[in-house]
Structures are given as C-alpha cells and as structure tokens.
Amino acid sequence: MTNKLYDTSLSLLTDLYQVTMAYGYWKSGTSEKEAVFNLYFRKNPFAGGFTVACGLTNVIGYIDNFGLSKKDLRYLETLTGSDGQPMFEAAFIEYLANLKLTLDVEAIPEGTVVFPNEPLVRVKGPILQCQLLETPLLNLINFESLIATKAARLRLVAGNDTLLEFGLRRAQGVDGGMTASRAAYIGGCDATSNVLAGKLYDIPIRGTHAHSWVMSFENEQTAFNTYADVLPNNVTLLVDTYDTLQGVRHAIETGKRLREQGHKLSGIRLDSGDLAYLSIEARKLLDEAGFDDTSIVASNDLDETIINSLKQQGAKIDVWGVGTKLVTAYDQPALGGVYKLAALRNDGGNTSGLAWDYKMKLSEQAVKTSTPGIQQVRRFRDERGFLADMIYDQSQTHGADENHNYGSIDVTMIDPLDFTKRRRFAADQDYEDLLVPVFRNGECVYDKPNIHDIRARVHTQLAQLHPGVKRFVNPHSYPVGLERSLHELKTELILKLREG
Amino acid sequence: MTNKLYDTSLSLLTDLYQVTMAYGYWKSGTSEKEAVFNLYFRKNPFAGGFTVACGLTNVIGYIDNFGLSKKDLRYLETLTGSDGQPMFEAAFIEYLANLKLTLDVEAIPEGTVVFPNEPLVRVKGPILQCQLLETPLLNLINFESLIATKAARLRLVAGNDTLLEFGLRRAQGVDGGMTASRAAYIGGCDATSNVLAGKLYDIPIRGTHAHSWVMSFENEQTAFNTYADVLPNNVTLLVDTYDTLQGVRHAIETGKRLREQGHKLSGIRLDSGDLAYLSIEARKLLDEAGFDDTSIVASNDLDETIINSLKQQGAKIDVWGVGTKLVTAYDQPALGGVYKLAALRNDGGNTSGLAWDYKMKLSEQAVKTSTPGIQQVRRFRDERGFLADMIYDQSQTHGADENHNYGSIDVTMIDPLDFTKRRRFAADQDYEDLLVPVFRNGECVYDKPNIHDIRARVHTQLAQLHPGVKRFVNPHSYPVGLERSLHELKTELILKLREG
Structure with a gap:
C-alpha cells in the first residue's frame, strides 16, 4: 500500500469466495478468459445529489504490491473442506505463488464528482485476477468516496x-x-x-x-x-x-x-x-x-x-x-458500491460476430440490474458547467470513429430507469471522457496527482455543478444516461435472459 | 500492534492536542505528576441494554510497541506555530525520543458485558503519558466494543x-x-x-x-x-x-x-x-x-x-x-467512549490529608458530568446471575479492609443520575471485581486469553444477564451505582466546583 500504513501482505484481504471461484476458474480451465468488471454504486449517499470519487491512490498501491507471501500460501494450504481434505490442490497454490497481475485498469480520477451507475473503476483481464480484486477494490473505493x-x-x-x-x-x-x-x-x-x-x-x-x-x-x-x-x-x-x-x-x-x-x-x-x-x-x-x-x-x-x-x-x-x-459518515456509514462482470471475450463460441459476450445480472428491481459493456463515461459540458453524463460502450463504435467522436452524428442518451427520458447532444458538444488509463498489462501508467491537487479538483468540480444538484433537500437529479446503442444492447439482453 | 497488521510506528496515532498538552506539561514542569484517567461510555449502543467490552488485545499491543521513531520525531520538528517558528523546543523532542511508558493500566477483560459509566480501562501514571494514550485507546476500544x-x-x-x-x-x-x-x-x-x-x-x-x-x-x-x-x-x-x-x-x-x-x-x-x-x-x-x-x-x-x-x-x-x-454498526456507527481525568496525586499542595486530589468535569447535563476517583467495578451476583454493578473508589477503604472487603458492613450503591435510587447488598454477597491488572510500570502483566476463549466469555456473560436486559425494545436498565462514599465525594466536589 502506498499509504505506508501496512506492512503485512494485504493480498489475502479478500472474501474467501473470491479464492474458491479463482480455484474454480483454474480447475475448469477458464482462469485466463478475458473479462471486464465495472465498479459502481447505485445511489448517492446521504440522500444527496452527487458523490466524490476517492480511493484510487490506495487501489493503485494495492495492485502494485499484490503478491501472495509464503505465509499467505501456507495459510491457504491449511484450509479444508467438509471432509477434512485440503480445499485446494497443491498445483493451484503453486499457480497463486507465481501469479503476477496483468490487468488493464481504467478509473475516474480521485476528486471527480460522479453519479450512480458510472464505472469508477473498470478492470479488464484474466477473470481469475479480476475476481481476486473485487473485495479490496470495493473496500478501498467505497469508504474513501463516502467520506470525501x-x-x-x-x-x-x-x-x-x-x-x-x-x-x-x-x-x-x-x-x-x-x-x-x-x-x-x-x-x-x-x-x-x-x-x-x-x-x-x-x-x-x-x-x-x-x-x-x-x-x-x-x-x-x-x-x-x-x-x-x-x-x-x-x-x-x-x-x-x-x-x-x-x-x-x-x-x-x-x-x-x-x-x-x-x-x-x-x-x-x-x-x-x-x-x-x-x-x-x-x-x-x-x-x-x-x-x-x-x-x-x-x-x-x-x-x-x-x-x-x-x-x-x-x-x-x-x-x-x-x-x-x-x-464514520454517521447518517449513512457505507456506500453500497458493487463490482459486476460486464463482458467476456468471445472466444469463438458465439455467433454474434462481436469481440465480446455481454454479461449482466438480472434483478426484480430495475435499479439492481447491471449494465453490460466495456463502459466509458462521457461528460458533456458548456461554459456554465457540466450538462449530463453518458455511459457508452467502448467496444463498439456505432458509426463514430475509434475515439468515439461522433463526427456529424448527434448522440442520444437514455435514462436507465425510464427509457422515455432521453437527451440529445449535438455532435460538436464539448465533452470529457472520465475514465483514464491506470494500469496496462499490470504496469501502472498513471501519473498520480498529490493530495493537494486532488483536493483542489473537488473544489473546481463542485463549481461546475448546478446549485440544484448540490442542494441537500430533494436535490435535482443530475442526468446520467446510456448511449442509445448500449441501451438497445442491454434491453435485448434482458429480454433474452428473461426468456431463457 | 499485536494484530500484526501495522508496520509503521503508530505512536503518532493521536490528536495533535495530546502532543501540545504533553509539551505544556513538560514545559510547566508537571509532566511527571501522577494522574488517573478512566475510559468509559455514557450510553449503551443501539438503544440496547448492554455492551460487550472489546479491544484490549489491541490496546496492549499499542502500549507494548509505543515509542516514537526517528521519522516521527523529525515530523514533530517540522511543525510550526503561527509565527513560523518551531512549535516544540528541541529539548522536548529529545524528551520524547527517550520516553518509555511507565504506566499502570487496569482493564475489564475482553468479552465482559459492561454498562454505562464503568471504567473499561483505567490508566495511572505520569500525566504526560496518560494524555498521549487518550486518542488511540478510545479509537481501539470504541470500535471493537461497538462491533462486538x-x-x-x-x-x-x-x-x-x-x-x-x-x-x-x-x-x-x-x-x-x-x-x-x-x-x-x-x-x-x-x-x-x-x-x-x-x-x-x-x-x-x-x-x-x-x-x-x-x-x-x-x-x-x-x-x-x-x-x-x-x-x-x-x-x-x-x-x-x-x-x-x-x-x-x-x-x-x-x-x-x-x-x-x-x-x-x-x-x-x-x-x-x-x-x-x-x-x-x-x-x-x-x-x-x-x-x-x-x-x-x-x-x-x-x-x-x-x-x-x-x-x-x-x-x-x-x-x-x-x-x-x-x-459498520450501521444504525449507530460510533460508540461515544470518553477518557477523563479522575484524580491527581496530592503532592502536598492540598490540605485534605488524602493521597489524591479528585478531579471531574462539570456539565449542564448530569449524564456528562464525570466521576472522580481511582475506580473499580464490583459486580454482585448470585446463583441466577448478575445482580448489579457498583463503582467504588479504590483509594479509600471507608471502613473496609484493603481489599475492599466490607466484612460485616453492608454496602449501599446510589444511582448516579437519581440519588434517591439506592440498593443495599449484604456484606457476604458474592461478587467479582471487574478491572484486572494489565500493565505495571509499563510492563505487561496480563496473560492474554486467545480469541476463542474471549468469544466463549461473551456467551457465558450474556447467560448471566436477566432476559429483560437483553431485550431490544425498551430493555430493562441493569443497575449500576456509585458506592455511597464515592457518591458523597462526587456530590461534595460538584458543589465546590459550582461555587468556585
């Protein structure tokens, strides 16, 4: 950890089921399958209108220092199933001993104001590695974002x-x-x-x-x-x-x-x-x-x-x-961030012709249904401040160029909970894409800002928000939508899953 | 820390005012004055009828490993006052560099059920040392007791x-x-x-x-x-x-x-x-x-x-x-423990003839007025379970022998918030004194139980409580009182402070 507080290896700071799933992927030969997970939350804390992203510095420290120690491995060897036999084969322990993270990670910089459903961190790489990071990433991002x-x-x-x-x-x-x-x-x-x-x-x-x-x-x-x-x-x-x-x-x-x-x-x-x-x-x-x-x-x-x-x-x-x-964020002491599988690399087993199989979790409650795709957040703005955020799928261009510049095409975003609520932005609307590269193949490629610059960013970000969004009582809901083709892809997938 | 999580010296895990007060004691020549502080809380969490004491193992680790590192000292040297001059004299930094804790600490073992106003930890020794421990002890005991x-x-x-x-x-x-x-x-x-x-x-x-x-x-x-x-x-x-x-x-x-x-x-x-x-x-x-x-x-x-x-x-x-x-103890994410000065060794400057000057903080709210004295908690019990807890002052015997065995004298305890509520126990009533020695002159003298024994203690302790005390809605209030002479001493001191 770059916060310098911890000495012991924190690589086991995870839920046991991440390790048993890792074992499952390894045993069933799917551990290297390329996956994409998004970390996001569903509701702003404190009944407020915004959230401040925080915790990325500690996430970087965690990933940079990942690696199971001999003691960690020895501990895993001691775990047993209900029959008293070792839970994990020796070859799996050996696999973990040699495991180096090779993930690509994108994230929204600390100090950015963010909103429900936006991926704060996006992790891409072997599904086994993605899975091991779920718990620590949630722990680190949830708490710091809550307090910030x-x-x-x-x-x-x-x-x-x-x-x-x-x-x-x-x-x-x-x-x-x-x-x-x-x-x-x-x-x-x-x-x-x-x-x-x-x-x-x-x-x-x-x-x-x-x-x-x-x-x-x-x-x-x-x-x-x-x-x-x-x-x-x-x-x-x-x-x-x-x-x-x-x-x-x-x-x-x-x-x-x-x-x-x-x-x-x-x-x-x-x-x-x-x-x-x-x-x-x-x-x-x-x-x-x-x-x-x-x-x-x-x-x-x-x-x-x-x-x-x-x-x-x-x-x-x-x-x-x-x-x-x-x-303690006394009136709401936890941010309910989640980390959901959103896509798996198409290894030829499907006939869609797409590079990825899109993945989502269904729920009786629409708000708990996850969104598939290799997500990026585009924030539209003008000289008065931020206008709206559009979540789009970076794996498909839908007529835009490879940088998702839509050229002469206007873009439409659709409210994820009410598909009749739509907004259209002109092709030349000023914008910023919020997720930036943090790791490439396990190597940190992000130039970490110092704490004072992060703090200054919060100040300038808040200044770009409409006062109604910052109101404490019944704040105005800042518009966040899905880009039209992502909305369509999600709808299609829900219908297919409900049928099947 | 014996919890093995931390490497860096945690000796600066304290509020700055503990250090400025330490400097004040040192500069004014009172740093070695013997003081007694009690750590207690005022209200059971979750509107409940009891609290489980927890955190002592980490407190012992903290005290055992106390000692400012060179980096800690260098950091303190960099602090400045409003005039840009160093906040602390070099000789004080030197004093801290050589500081070894020489405190006597008593505490209620982890896993014990405890109640408002009872000292969970009692620290005795040079006031400067007592003061430096205030924040870390509160941090460690408040959180673990809350979650337990x-x-x-x-x-x-x-x-x-x-x-x-x-x-x-x-x-x-x-x-x-x-x-x-x-x-x-x-x-x-x-x-x-x-x-x-x-x-x-x-x-x-x-x-x-x-x-x-x-x-x-x-x-x-x-x-x-x-x-x-x-x-x-x-x-x-x-x-x-x-x-x-x-x-x-x-x-x-x-x-x-x-x-x-x-x-x-x-x-x-x-x-x-x-x-x-x-x-x-x-x-x-x-x-x-x-x-x-x-x-x-x-x-x-x-x-x-x-x-x-x-x-x-x-x-x-x-x-x-x-x-x-x-x-997160979601519905009440903090226990409001406090750490209050309760006595200072009488160095001859008072005329009471007593070994200690009793100290307390006044408040408009009776519940926030602290109790003076070198406190111990006596838990009366019979074959059915716990009957009541009496807080008494160990520095005075009031007719009892040096072990506070009252012999043929019945003992009376008085409700701290309503002096008309009293209970009397026979001289031969079975009891246990809850605070046990943990440090003597800075050396740990406590044989730490393992985590499984602590857990078992919670179970047996709860079995001794009347079901009404364990009820969630309007629980019965377990009786906790001040021993009569401590009540009288406190009353006298309040009246004197209010006058003066």
Missing part, C-alpha cells in the same frame, strides 16, 4: 469558514481514522487533528487542549495562563470545562497577558451547550474586550445539518471542528 | 443458527474490515468471509461463489455443475442470479449429480428478493427432492431487526450472512 463526499457536503455549508476534522477517537479502527483523515481533507477539510495522518499524508494538522488540561490545574485561569506561556503562538483555549461564559472571561484575561507579551489570543473553543447562544455571547464579550480578531471554534457532534442550522440562527462561529459524524 | 456488541445482538436473535460475517467490501477501510471481523467473531459470529482476518486472527472462514461465477458460464446449470465438480466438499450455490426458484431447481439437479458421486449439496444461498417467501418455497422444493439436509443461507442487508422479523414470518433460513449492517 461527506466532507464536500460540509464544505458546501461551511463556505469560507475553516473546517477541521477531529474524528480519530471514534473512527472505525486505526485505518478508519487514517483513511478518513485523508478523504476528509480531499473532500474539503482544511486540516486534521490526526498527527499520523499529517505525517503520512502531508495534511495540515491542528489542535489545542482538552478539558483535562484545565482540570489538572488548581483553576481555569492558571491553566489558561500556563498554556499561553508555553505555546504563545498557538493559543486557542477551551472554555467550557466548568462554566462556558466564565471561561470566556478567563480566556480574555489570558489574552490581555498575551498582548502585553506581543502575542495574540488566536481563538476560544466551545465544545458543549447551546452553540448558537454561547457563540453570540462569547463574541460580544470578546469584541467588548477588543478581541475582535480572536476566532470562535465550535465542536460537539456537528454535521452539515447542524452547521446549517447554527448559521441560520446567527451563530458567531468561524471554525468548525467535525469529528464522529464526518469520519 | 452488534454481533452479540445478532447472536441473540440467531439462536443456534449459523451466523457468518461477510462485511469486508463495505467496511470502513482495511482495518475497519479487519478489526470488525475480529470483534464480530468475539461477539458471536461463527466465521468470516475475510481471508486475511482468518489468517491473522485464527477465525474460521467461509465462502461460496458470487453472481459473476454464474454469469461467466453459458447457463446457470453449467455454472453450478462446474462449481460442484471443482469443490465437491464445499458446495453452497447462489441461486438468484437470474430467477431464484429456477435457480433452486438447477441447484437440486446439481445436488443429484453430487449424490451420485458420493458428495452432498451443503446449501443454497439467497441474496435478494423476499427472503421469507423465497426461503419457504426453496425449502419445499429441496425437501420434495429429498434434500432436507441442505441448508438455506440468506444474505442481503440483514441486521437483528430483519432477522427477527424473518423468523417471525417463518422463514426457513439456517445460516445468516451479515455484512454492512454488522461491520
């Missing part, structure tokens, strides 16, 4: 205020904290409290003191003065250990001492109580004492709804510290 | 059915998956799909195949037959790729072939649709064909509420596969 999206929503309500991530203590494990700090920064936080994330990911870190600091002195004033003496250039005082407004008055006294010494009181922090009332009263006290450049930091179970409400109530808060609700 | 509790609830509804954890793909990061697999097994799952967790934590692993296996063959029957040929001793077939009941019929055909070959069809798996209806119909089809020993596995966003409902509807399901809702 949550942070982007917080940034939308925070506007130009400072947004800090304080979640480590209640994150879901060590990596739940580490990865969340990374994704939260990418999504729009300005800094984290997590020192290790600061060190490993080059994220700015911020912090002040806890109640225990105040409690460890005979009184609050002494605690504040001592803190200011020790760290005069970084003084934000937590004022609610005993009585909040009394705490503000003590902070002001310390601020006066700091001034005399040529320093300043950077801020005070509120961590409990009625943040609207207390921040307004604290602001008055600070302003009356001439501390109008001292900022007010607030924390305590904040999320985008509460911040929005506090702003509407006129709360005087400049810095928002967000923890649990951000790093 | 969720799994225990699932086990309560599953009864003797098999319970499998399948959550890795939607867990909160790599460790969100790994740690969840461990805690889920401890809480009551029988196995996980997570191969790496199987390898590193000695957890049984289970798995079958995915929809992609079926989709990769020309038809479902061929896919099933091929799978059975390859892994005849481990055949559970996923039947819902195209049409569920048709899938069951195909599985039965494969089952017949298996029989002829001297093997058996272990199970079928349902992953979508109306699980009550489909399992009943599938059971009929299987039984009619003589496959009454073939089990029915169900998965698809299951949690304890849905399993309960399916059972009430007479669903014929023998094996429950639980994923997202378990590993």
Whole structure:
C-alpha cells in the first residue's frame, strides 16, 4: 500500500469466495478468459445529489504490491473442506505463488464528482485476477468516496469558514481514522487533528487542549495562563470545562497577558451547550474586550445539518471542528458500491460476430440490474458547467470513429430507469471522457496527482455543478444516461435472459 | 500492534492536542505528576441494554510497541506555530525520543458485558503519558466494543443458527474490515468471509461463489455443475442470479449429480428478493427432492431487526450472512467512549490529608458530568446471575479492609443520575471485581486469553444477564451505582466546583 500504513501482505484481504471461484476458474480451465468488471454504486449517499470519487491512490498501491507471501500460501494450504481434505490442490497454490497481475485498469480520477451507475473503476483481464480484486477494490473505493463526499457536503455549508476534522477517537479502527483523515481533507477539510495522518499524508494538522488540561490545574485561569506561556503562538483555549461564559472571561484575561507579551489570543473553543447562544455571547464579550480578531471554534457532534442550522440562527462561529459524524459518515456509514462482470471475450463460441459476450445480472428491481459493456463515461459540458453524463460502450463504435467522436452524428442518451427520458447532444458538444488509463498489462501508467491537487479538483468540480444538484433537500437529479446503442444492447439482453 | 497488521510506528496515532498538552506539561514542569484517567461510555449502543467490552488485545499491543521513531520525531520538528517558528523546543523532542511508558493500566477483560459509566480501562501514571494514550485507546476500544456488541445482538436473535460475517467490501477501510471481523467473531459470529482476518486472527472462514461465477458460464446449470465438480466438499450455490426458484431447481439437479458421486449439496444461498417467501418455497422444493439436509443461507442487508422479523414470518433460513449492517454498526456507527481525568496525586499542595486530589468535569447535563476517583467495578451476583454493578473508589477503604472487603458492613450503591435510587447488598454477597491488572510500570502483566476463549466469555456473560436486559425494545436498565462514599465525594466536589 502506498499509504505506508501496512506492512503485512494485504493480498489475502479478500472474501474467501473470491479464492474458491479463482480455484474454480483454474480447475475448469477458464482462469485466463478475458473479462471486464465495472465498479459502481447505485445511489448517492446521504440522500444527496452527487458523490466524490476517492480511493484510487490506495487501489493503485494495492495492485502494485499484490503478491501472495509464503505465509499467505501456507495459510491457504491449511484450509479444508467438509471432509477434512485440503480445499485446494497443491498445483493451484503453486499457480497463486507465481501469479503476477496483468490487468488493464481504467478509473475516474480521485476528486471527480460522479453519479450512480458510472464505472469508477473498470478492470479488464484474466477473470481469475479480476475476481481476486473485487473485495479490496470495493473496500478501498467505497469508504474513501463516502467520506470525501461527506466532507464536500460540509464544505458546501461551511463556505469560507475553516473546517477541521477531529474524528480519530471514534473512527472505525486505526485505518478508519487514517483513511478518513485523508478523504476528509480531499473532500474539503482544511486540516486534521490526526498527527499520523499529517505525517503520512502531508495534511495540515491542528489542535489545542482538552478539558483535562484545565482540570489538572488548581483553576481555569492558571491553566489558561500556563498554556499561553508555553505555546504563545498557538493559543486557542477551551472554555467550557466548568462554566462556558466564565471561561470566556478567563480566556480574555489570558489574552490581555498575551498582548502585553506581543502575542495574540488566536481563538476560544466551545465544545458543549447551546452553540448558537454561547457563540453570540462569547463574541460580544470578546469584541467588548477588543478581541475582535480572536476566532470562535465550535465542536460537539456537528454535521452539515447542524452547521446549517447554527448559521441560520446567527451563530458567531468561524471554525468548525467535525469529528464522529464526518469520519464514520454517521447518517449513512457505507456506500453500497458493487463490482459486476460486464463482458467476456468471445472466444469463438458465439455467433454474434462481436469481440465480446455481454454479461449482466438480472434483478426484480430495475435499479439492481447491471449494465453490460466495456463502459466509458462521457461528460458533456458548456461554459456554465457540466450538462449530463453518458455511459457508452467502448467496444463498439456505432458509426463514430475509434475515439468515439461522433463526427456529424448527434448522440442520444437514455435514462436507465425510464427509457422515455432521453437527451440529445449535438455532435460538436464539448465533452470529457472520465475514465483514464491506470494500469496496462499490470504496469501502472498513471501519473498520480498529490493530495493537494486532488483536493483542489473537488473544489473546481463542485463549481461546475448546478446549485440544484448540490442542494441537500430533494436535490435535482443530475442526468446520467446510456448511449442509445448500449441501451438497445442491454434491453435485448434482458429480454433474452428473461426468456431463457 | 499485536494484530500484526501495522508496520509503521503508530505512536503518532493521536490528536495533535495530546502532543501540545504533553509539551505544556513538560514545559510547566508537571509532566511527571501522577494522574488517573478512566475510559468509559455514557450510553449503551443501539438503544440496547448492554455492551460487550472489546479491544484490549489491541490496546496492549499499542502500549507494548509505543515509542516514537526517528521519522516521527523529525515530523514533530517540522511543525510550526503561527509565527513560523518551531512549535516544540528541541529539548522536548529529545524528551520524547527517550520516553518509555511507565504506566499502570487496569482493564475489564475482553468479552465482559459492561454498562454505562464503568471504567473499561483505567490508566495511572505520569500525566504526560496518560494524555498521549487518550486518542488511540478510545479509537481501539470504541470500535471493537461497538462491533462486538452488534454481533452479540445478532447472536441473540440467531439462536443456534449459523451466523457468518461477510462485511469486508463495505467496511470502513482495511482495518475497519479487519478489526470488525475480529470483534464480530468475539461477539458471536461463527466465521468470516475475510481471508486475511482468518489468517491473522485464527477465525474460521467461509465462502461460496458470487453472481459473476454464474454469469461467466453459458447457463446457470453449467455454472453450478462446474462449481460442484471443482469443490465437491464445499458446495453452497447462489441461486438468484437470474430467477431464484429456477435457480433452486438447477441447484437440486446439481445436488443429484453430487449424490451420485458420493458428495452432498451443503446449501443454497439467497441474496435478494423476499427472503421469507423465497426461503419457504426453496425449502419445499429441496425437501420434495429429498434434500432436507441442505441448508438455506440468506444474505442481503440483514441486521437483528430483519432477522427477527424473518423468523417471525417463518422463514426457513439456517445460516445468516451479515455484512454492512454488522461491520459498520450501521444504525449507530460510533460508540461515544470518553477518557477523563479522575484524580491527581496530592503532592502536598492540598490540605485534605488524602493521597489524591479528585478531579471531574462539570456539565449542564448530569449524564456528562464525570466521576472522580481511582475506580473499580464490583459486580454482585448470585446463583441466577448478575445482580448489579457498583463503582467504588479504590483509594479509600471507608471502613473496609484493603481489599475492599466490607466484612460485616453492608454496602449501599446510589444511582448516579437519581440519588434517591439506592440498593443495599449484604456484606457476604458474592461478587467479582471487574478491572484486572494489565500493565505495571509499563510492563505487561496480563496473560492474554486467545480469541476463542474471549468469544466463549461473551456467551457465558450474556447467560448471566436477566432476559429483560437483553431485550431490544425498551430493555430493562441493569443497575449500576456509585458506592455511597464515592457518591458523597462526587456530590461534595460538584458543589465546590459550582461555587468556585
């Protein structure tokens, strides 16, 4: 892993059934059959109108470092079936020992806004290899995209205020904290409290003191003065250990001492109580004492709804510290990404004359029916921003040239859940194809951007979205459709599968 | 970490304010002052009546491996205050470089049922060291206890059915998956799909195949037959790729072939649709064909509420596969554990004559007011099970002997939120003190149980709880009180702090 956190081989970080299927492919002689899988989700999280793609850097690290260790192999040898016999033949273990990934991977760059049904990652190559990656890719993309999206929503309500991530203590494990700090920064936080994330990911870190600091002195004033003496250039005082407004008055006294010494009181922090009332009263006290450049930091179970409400109530808060609700994505702690087989190379066994056999999973619910094809996403745009995304099949050109430039042909996209909803774009409409090459034959060909550039991308991407799509309550649904010939291919395949 | 997942030093896995406070203690000459911190939570998760303590093994690993690396120290040197000057003096970095933890730690063993306000971990020693551990201890205990509790609830509804954890793909990061697999097994799952967790934590692993296996063959029957040929001793077939009941019929055909070959069809798996209806119909089809020993596995966003409902509807399901809702603790993805200063060694500066100065944080909400003291939890019990837990202060004996055996004195415990609610226990009431020594002067003195023993402990502990406490809807509140003299000490301190 390029996130530098893990030492042990993570190549077994997968579900057992990926390994038993791999064994099945190997035993039945189909392990090298070329397949295409798409990783996508079906619904934006938080009842919102968009999602921020994140996690690709860790996916690249995972694939780059893939390779079963001797211990991994020895462990697989110990597994048995219900008869107590080894689950896998020795020759299969040997096959895994020599396995090098030779996949082609395309992906949408981190920091891009994405929508349901769009392939965030597309994996092409031997079906056995594709299958082994299903679980780790889902794990890495689901969580980081979820948290980056949550942070982007917080940034939308925070506007130009400072947004800090304080979640480590209640994150879901060590990596739940580490990865969340990374994704939260990418999504729009300005800094984290997590020192290790600061060190490993080059994220700015911020912090002040806890109640225990105040409690460890005979009184609050002494605690504040001592803190200011020790760290005069970084003084934000937590004022609610005993009585909040009394705490503000003590902070002001310390601020006066700091001034005399040529320093300043950077801020005070509120961590409990009625943040609207207390921040307004604290602001008055600070302003009356001439501390109008001292900022007010607030924390305590904040999320985008509460911040929005506090702003509407006129709360005087400049810095928002967000923890649990951000790093666990409290109101929806999982993104339901899936990874579905979409095509298998036609080895001559079918009569369609096409290079690929298209594959899909049926479901009683249309939303759960997958889309076949070697998918790419074309995002149409004009000078005002993004207009719509069209998912198309790169294996067929349908009259377009090999780059899928449609020349003089207008293109039509069709809503995947309502085929009567269609949009047509002129042949010369400006666009960008979102998936870019990441691996070619197992070699990384992608120039990874740094974390600050990824974060900047989120900002510029969100600026291209219509405000209605970014609304929290009943957001406008950004148009995503299937290119007409892909829609037709999918319809035909559904009808055929339902019959057969 | 003894969980073997991490290589890099995790000693900076803490909030920056722990480091700035450490600097403050060091600069102000109070870093070695002996302190006591308690780690506890205020409310059982999931609106339930109990919590399962978990995470101590990882805490021990963290403390055992504590020590800042050269890279850690170099990173701290790069941090600057608002004036661009280094945040920390070189002598402090030197102090950290030589820092060895010398703490005494007591904790409640993993797998114990615990309740709000009880210290799960108690840390005693130099205040600087105690402070640095706050964030990692909270991170490790909060998450594992949350997931172990969720799994225990699932086990309560599953009864003797098999319970499998399948959550890795939607867990909160790599460790969100790994740690969840461990805690889920401890809480009551029988196995996980997570191969790496199987390898590193000695957890049984289970798995079958995915929809992609079926989709990769020309038809479902061929896919099933091929799978059975390859892994005849481990055949559970996923039947819902195209049409569920048709899938069951195909599985039965494969089952017949298996029989002829001297093997058996272990199970079928349902992953979508109306699980009550489909399992009943599938059971009929299987039984009619003589496959009454073939089990029915169900998965698809299951949690304890849905399993309960399916059972009430007479669903014929023998094996429950639980994923997202378990590993993310979906309906409450964080346990709100806190870590509070409770006492500071009296260095002669007070006139109480006591060895300790008692410390607490006030709050407008009584539930958020911490409890002072060197706390231990005494669990009273009789032959029917657990009766009540009493939190008492180990630094004072109040007429008891040094082991807090009250001899002929009856003991009274008082509800922390309603002082009129009291319980009295006879001097000879049977009891167990829950916190046990884990570290003495930085050395681990605890004989860590293996994961299977921890899991067995959950089972026997839950059997000691009154059924009303285990109820999901409005559970009976298990009695937890403060020993009378601790209650009096706390009351006195609150009144003094409110005055001053």
